[in-house]
Amino acid sequence: MDISLGLAVAGGALAAALAGIGSAIGIGIAAEAADGLLSEEPGKFGNALILVALPGTQGFYGFILCFLIIMKTGLLGGQIPVITISQGLQILGVCLPVGLVQLYSAIHQGKASAAGIGVIAKQPKALMQAVTLSALIETYAIIGLLTGILFLNGIKI
Amino acid sequence: MSVVKMQKVRIIGLIEDKEDLISQLQESQLIHIKDFKEGALDDYFGDISSDDEERHISEEITHIESAISFMERFDENKPLIENFFPPRIEIEEKEFKEIVHNFNYKKIIKYVNDIREKILKIDEKITSLHGDISILTPFKNLSWFPCEAKETKNTKSFFLKGQKEKYILLNDKFSEIDTTHLEVISEDSDFIYLLLVYCKENDERIRSILKEQGFESINLPLCDKLPSKAIDYYEKQMASLLEEKEKLFEKSRQILKNKDKLMIIHDWFLFGLQREEAKEHLRESERTFVLQGWVREDRIHAMKEILKEKFPATYLENIVPDDDEIPPIAVKNPPVIRPFQSVTNLFGLPHYGEVDPSGLVAPFFFVFFGLCIADVGYGITLIALSFWAMRKIIVGKEAKQFFYLFMLGGFSAILWGIVTGGWFGIDAAKLPPFLKNAILFNPLEDLMTFFVLSLCFGVIQILFGIGVEMYEQLREKNFAIAFADQLSYIIIIPGIILWVLSKQNPSLRHLNQLGFLIIASGVTIMLVSSLFKGKNPIWELIIGILAFFWKAKDFLGNVLSYSRLMALGLAGSVIAFVVNTFAVMALKIPYLGILVALLFIVIGHIANIVINTLGAFIHTMRLQFVEFFPYFFQGGGEAFQPLCRESKYIISKN
Numbered sequence: 001m002d003i004s005l006g007l008a009v010a011g012g013a014l015a016a017a018l019a020g021i022g023s024a025i026g027i028g029i030a031a032e033a034a035d036g037l038l039s040e041e042p043g044k045f046g047n048a049l050i051l052v053a054l055p056g057t058q059g060f061y062g063f064i065l066c067f068l069i070i071m072k073t074g075l076l077g078g079q080i081p082v083i084t085i086s087q088g089l090q091i092l093g094v095c096l097p098v099g100l101v102q103l104y105s106a107i108h109q110g111k112a113s114a115a116g117i118g119v120i121a122k123q124p125k126a127l128m129q130a131v132t133l134s135a136l137i138e139t140y141a142i143i144g145l146l147t148g149i150l151f152l153n154g155i156k157i
Numbered sequence: 158m159s160v161v162k163m164q165k166v167r168i169i170g171l172i173e174d175k176e177d178l179i180s181q182l183q184e185s186q187l188i189h190i191k192d193f194k195e196g197a198l199d200d201y202f203g204d205i206s207s208d209d210e211e212r213h214i215s216e217e218i219t220h221i222e223s224a225i226s227f228m229e230r231f232d233e234n235k236p237l238i239e240n241f242f243p244p245r246i247e248i249e250e251k252e253f254k255e256i257v258h259n260f261n262y263k264k265i266i267k268y269v270n271d272i273r274e275k276i277l278k279i280d281e282k283i284t285s286l287h288g289d290i291s292i293l294t295p296f297k298n299l300s301w302f303p304c305e306a307k308e309t310k311n312t313k314s315f316f317l318k319g320q321k322e323k324y325i326l327l328n329d330k331f332s333e334i335d336t337t338h339l340e341v342i343s344e345d346s347d348f349i350y351l352l353l354v355y356c357k358e359n360d361e362r363i364r365s366i367l368k369e370q371g372f373e374s375i376n377l378p379l380c381d382k383l384p385s386k387a388i389d390y391y392e393k394q395m396a397s398l399l400e401e402k403e404k405l406f407e408k409s410r411q412i413l414k415n416k417d418k419l420m421i422i423h424d425w426f427l428f429g430l431q432r433e434e435a436k437e438h439l440r441e442s443e444r445t446f447v448l449q450g451w452v453r454e455d456r457i458h459a460m461k462e463i464l465k466e467k468f469p470a471t472y473l474e475n476i477v478p479d480d481d482e483i484p485p486i487a488v489k490n491p492p493v494i495r496p497f498q499s500v501t502n503l504f505g506l507p508h509y510g511e512v513d514p515s516g517l518v519a520p521f522f523f524v525f526f527g528l529c530i531a532d533v534g535y536g537i538t539l540i541a542l543s544f545w546a547m548r549k550i551i552v553g554k555e556a557k558q559f560f561y562l563f564m565l566g567g568f569s570a571i572l573w574g575i576v577t578g579g580w581f582g583i584d585a586a587k588l589p590p591f592l593k594n595a596i597l598f599n600p601l602e603d604l605m606t607f608f609v610l611s612l613c614f615g616v617i618q619i620l621f622g623i624g625v626e627m628y629e630q631l632r633e634k635n636f637a638i639a640f641a642d643q644l645s646y647i648i649i650i651p652g653i654i655l656w657v658l659s660k661q662n663p664s665l666r667h668l669n670q671l672g673f674l675i676i677a678s679g680v681t682i683m684l685v686s687s688l689f690k691g692k693n694p695i696w697e698l699i700i701g702i703l704a705f706f707w708k709a710k711d712f713l714g715n716v717l718s719y720s721r722l723m724a725l726g727l728a729g730s731v732i733a734f735v736v737n738t739f740a741v742m743a744l745k746i747p748y749l750g751i752l753v754a755l756l757f758i759v760i761g762h763i764a765n766i767v768i769n770t771l772g773a774f775i776h777t778m779r780l781q782f783v784e785f786f787p788y789f790f791q792g793g794g795e796a797f798q799p800l801c802r803e804s805k806y807i808i809s810k811n
Contacts, residue, residue, distance in 0.1 A: 046241030050771065057728075057772060064731045076738070128503045132782065135775045142724045142776075143717075146608075149727065153604045 005073065005081060007088030011095030012069035015148070018099030019062020019106070026055025026110025033114035037121050047120050047127050051113040054134050058106035061145040065098050068152055083157055094151040101144030109137040160513050162454040163484035163797070165191075168464070169447045170471035175439075178468055179432050179800075186801040187460045189485050190438045190450040202440035202447055211433040214426050221262065221423045224269040228416045231409045238550060245551040246417055246807045253421060253807070262422045265415050272405050279402045286395050289378045293391070295343045295350040296377060296384040303380040306352060313360065316342070317351040319372035324349050327370050334359050350375075420806035428802045435800045449476065451485055451797065486794035488513045496562035497522055499555060504782050505792030514790045517625060518781050521618050525780060527569025528611075529725040529773035531600065532733060534581035535766050536570030539563055551808055566773065577726075581762060582733020600723075600730050607723045615719030615784070616654070619712060620647055622788030629789060640686035641701055648679030650712065715784045721776050729769040736761030 034048035069091055074081040116130030166188070170178055182188055229235075296303065296316070306314035319327070321344060331337045331353075338354040351372075355363050367373075379387040439448045452460055457475075464471045478484065486506040490498050490513070497519040507513050530536065543564035547557065578585035578596035585599050598606040627643035630636075652675030659669040687701040688694040736757060743753040786792070802809070 043240075043243055049240075053768075053771070057768065060728060060732065060768065061724075064728050067731055067735055128778075131775055132503075132779055135779055136783070138776075139718065139721065139779075142721045145728070146720050146724050149604060149724070150608070 004083050004085040004088035007085070008069060008073050008083060008091040009075070011088075011092035012066035014092075015069075015095040015099040015102070016062045016066035019102030020059045022062075022103035022106030023056050023059030026058070026106035026108075026113070027052055029107070029110035030055060030113035030117065033117040037117050041121070044120060044124065047124065048117055050127070050131060051116045051120070051134065054113050054131065054138070055106040055109040057138060058102040058109070058141045061141055062099060062102045065095065065145060065148045065152070068149065069095070072152060072155070072157060087155060087157055090155050091152070094148050094155070098144050098148035102141055105137050105141040105144070109134055109141075112137055159489060160507055160509060160511065160794075161487040161489050161797075163451045163487075163509075164454045164457055165449065165476050165478045165482075165484070166452050166457070166460070166473055167447060167449040167476050168471060168473050169445055170468060172441065172444055172446055174468050174471060175436075175446050178471065179435060181463060181467060183428065183432055183435070183800050183802060185459070185463055186799045187456055187463075188448075188450045188452050189797050189799050190435050190448055192438050193440055193449065194479070198440060198447065202442050202445075205436060205439055205441050205446075211430065214430045214433060218423060218426045218430065220266050221419055221426065224266045225416060225419055225423065227269055227273055228409065228413055228419070231406065231413055232416070233410075242550050242552055242556070244806070245553075246420055247551050247810050248421065248807050249810045253425075253809070256418055256421050257425045260418045260422060262419060265412065265419060268412060269409075272409055276402060276405050279398050279405070283395060283398055283402075286391050286398070290388055290391050290395075292375065293377060293379075293384045293388050295345065295348075297388055298343065299384050302383060303377040306354075311357055312354055313357055314352065314354045315374040316377060317353055317367070317372045318348055318375050319351070319370060321347060321349045323370045323372070324351075327366065327372065330366050330370075331355075331363075334362065337363070424802075424804045424807045427805060431800070431803060453487060453797070483795065484509050485797040487797035488515065490515055494519050496558045496565060499558040499562065500778055500781065501792075503778070504786065506794040506796055507790065507792055508794045511790065511792075511794070512625060512629060514625075514781075514786065517621070518785070521614075521621075521785070522777055522781065523565055523569050525614065525722055525777040526566040526773050527571075527573040528614075528722050529777060530566070530570035530729055530769050531573040531577045531726045532579035532581065532729065533571050533574035534762075535579075535729070535733075535769065536567040536572075536574055538762075538766055539567030539570060539770060543567065553808060563770065563774075566770070573726075577730075579730060579733070582730060582735075582737050584734070584737075600727050601734070604723075604727075607726065608720060611719050611722040612716055614722065615716035616650070618719075618780070618785055619715055619788065620650060622785050623647055626789035637686045637689040641683050641690055641697075642704070645679045645683035645686070646705075646708065646712075648682065649676055652676035652679055718784050719780065721780070725769070725772050725776055728772075729765060732765045732768075733762065736765065 030052040034052050037044055037048055070076055073083060073091075112134040113130075116134050119130040120127050168178075168188075295318075303316070306316065308314070324341075328339055331339050334355070336356045337359065338352075340352045342350045342352055344350065353363075377384065377387075379390065382390065438450075439446050441447075461473060464473055486509060488498060488506065494516050498515040500522060501513070501515045501518060527536070530539070543560045547560045547564075552560075574580065575592075575595050576597040577600050578588060578592065579600075580588060580592065585593065585596060585601075588596075598610075600607045623643050623646050627639045627647070630639035630643065652672050654672075655668055656672030656676060659665040659667075659672055683701060683705065684698065687698045690697040690701070739761070740754040740757040743757055744750045746753055
């Protein structure tokens with residue numbers, strides 16, 4: 001495998017890895033808060049689960065970009081794909097902001113979700129409001145992914 | 158699609174009718190009872206002295222609730238779904254009354270409390286036995302009775318416990334003192350256990366050394382038995398206690414069948430409590446009482462009928478609300494809009510006199526929700542799941558609307574799935590020709606089409622929002638504002654879009670001038686109508702122009718926000734495609750291939766449906782709340798909450 005393909009692979013891997021790390025941390029933060037709530041009120045598991053699951057989407061967004069790169073470079077096909085160094089660098093460049101945005105937005109969404117757990121502890125009816133506030137952060141994860149997809153679409157191989 | 162008109166009424170009745178009337182009002186759910194203003198009607202009516210009834214009911218509720226939560230611990234067959242939807246009991250009025258009259262809940266509560274107390278006592282004993290056993294365990298190899306280590310005329314004996322690493326130091330110090338005997342009995346990972354015998358004359362010195370090194374003396378329980386025998390004895394006791402506890406558990410499981418009835422009784426008391434709380438808003442004279450509140454204008458006739466038929470001595474009059482008084486909000490929508498009503502309710506109810514946005518949200522929500530999923534298979538699954546949930550899960554009316562909402566969303570997902578070729582993420586190239594022909598664009602290939610489509614929906618919804626605000630301004634006869642702040646935008650923005658497109662796209666160049674004309678006419682409308690907006694036309698004009706650029710920036714941001722429709726739709730398609738790719742790869746595994754592939758497909762698609770639906774719901778809702786509403790809707794009205802039976806566990810069937 002030559003260096004140019006290596007750059008593209010590194011990019012995809014970074015996007016998936018950073019996003020996955022972010023989601024893991026975010027869910028961890030929210031889950032800790034949820035466990036605190038469940039020790040008092042196990043009946044709120046379903047509601048808490050929704051909030052805890054929210055920062056999980058970033059991991060998927062990173063994976064989606066990684067997958068699109070795999071498709072673009074034809075890594076899943078039988079032949080070793082041939083791309084130039086500049087194409088490889090372009091792909092790596094696209095992946096960095098995507099991964100970083102996923103990483104940070106997932107962590108902060110986890111924090112917002114943890115605060116949301118505090119809300120449903122006192123006001124069970126405010127679940128969807130808490131979810132909506134936490135989901136505001138996800139907007140930027142989505143925009144990050146979109147940036148990546150649009151850029152990737154523009155790179156000609 | 159509108160806010161219901163309210164009428165404020167006052168009801169005056171005889172004291173002897175009070176209880177029945179309140180019950181009747183609770184059943185008919187017609188009136189939102191309000192407090193009297195301070196000092197109102199003081200000449201005739203006084204405040205009601207609070208009685209013990211309310212406290213008594215609250216106490217009963219607490220007792221029943223604690224019994225129910227105790228019983229829930231033994232409910233081992235609790236279905237998973239109850240984690241998401243707390244259990245509800247569907248019951249007919251007749252059966253409800255029958256249980257309330259015949260079920261001896263006090264007996265059950267006493268029984269539950271007895272068991273609970275017994276279990277608590279057993280637990281206490283078990284804890285103390287555990288403690289004794291853990292004290293004795295290090296001495297279990299002792300071959301003499303611990304009570305033999307007692308004080309004599311000249312000596313003292315102790316069992317000691319201390320940190321292992323301190324032992325050598327302790328031994329050294331004691332070896333300096335004559336006639337002192339230190340013997341190791343046992344040790345575990347952290348501690349060492351010793352026997353110490355010494356002369357009384359050294360008592361003080363010995364104690365200070367022990368204190369210094371952190372060794373403490375231990376008193377063994379049951380010291381007239383060998384420690385190993387004592388442990389056996391305690392363990393036997395423990396076994397019999399555990400057996401007894403298990404019997405109590407079994408008894409608890411047997412009375413579990415009474416839980417439903419207890420829940421029903423709980424709600425009966427809850428209704429009583431709600432009536433008592435309602436009574437606090439009443440005022441009384443010697444023979445009469447008075448209450449006031451809001452009634453929906455379309456139900457006032459029903460209210461009068463009830464009073465005439467059952468309480469002929471009661472008088473109802475329409476009263477004029479105070480100037481600063483705002484009626485509570487109820488909204489009336491046709492059944493097809495009601496699921497979307499529950500979405501707007503999450504944001505807040507409209508002000509009195511404001512447009513109810515549910516009907517306006519409905520078509521957009523329907524389209525966007527489906528676009529975020531865009532898969533025929535997922536749509537069908539969603540409909541099936543919602544249908545199943547509606548049949549099988551007992552929830553209140555409010556929650557049921559959400560099931561309808563997801564069902565409608567499923568239909569929308571099917572429609573979008575057909576035009577985007579989404580069939581459980583199967584590669585569009587492999588679809589049969591008649592399905593292929595229905596595809597308008599493939600999200601995985603025509604990324605730009607999808608992107609532009611999402612933004613177009615944004616432009617449409619936001620222009621629509623501005624249009625609604627214009628309608629509101631026109632209704633309030635603020636013509637200048639409607640023209641300057643709304644109509645001009647609705648004209649200018651499409652003009653700008655047309656102009657930019659014609660600049661970018663050579664084939665549309667002939668539309669360039671048209672676009673410019675549209676912009677120019679919009680600007681003219683804005684400038685001219687700004688002159689009529691306020692007292693200082695020049696000032697209004699400057700403000701108007703600045704506001705235009707500010708709002709144009711907002712508009713751009715808001716429209717771009719709709720690109721999430723594309724991202725979510727794409728995310729779902731990609732994951733579905735990946736699941737299938739993996740499944741196909743798994744087929745190559747010898748023997749188990751098909752099984753693994755099936756597992757991949759089932760679990761993968763279900764997980765994707767859950768994530769996708771949650772995302773579609775939340776982000777579609779967000780587009781309504783954050784992008785659409787600010788143009789015309791504020792919300793924040795107080796909900797119309799008539800005196801009614803607000804249950805915790807039961808849902809009445811009728």
